[in-house]
Amino acid sequence: MPTEVPAEDYDIVVFENKFPSLQQDSPEVTEKDSKFFKHGKAQGICEVVLFASDHDGIMSRKPLSRYIK
Structure with a gap:
């Protein structure tokens, strides 16, 4: 199945929503x-x-530094 995600392992990926x-x-x-x-x-x-x-x-259990770039 095609995907906008360029690799299986990534840090942050941003792409346009197909159904905005x-x-x-x-x-x-x-x-x-x-x-x-x-x-x-x-x-x-x-x-x-x-x-x-x-x-x-769970997102809230990850360190905040993971989301501040």
Whole structure:
């Protein structure tokens, strides 16, 4: 199966999310604001960040230095 991860063992890998919740070219908002909701355009980039090739551990139990680069 193809993957964005370049190697089996890595420190940090960042790649673009294939199913992002935001888009760079999002459409204009046509809904009107209401008493309870304000509508606005939202756009951006969504990335996936993998901090370790070790998926057996618990992130909160790893040293903080592992995530500060």
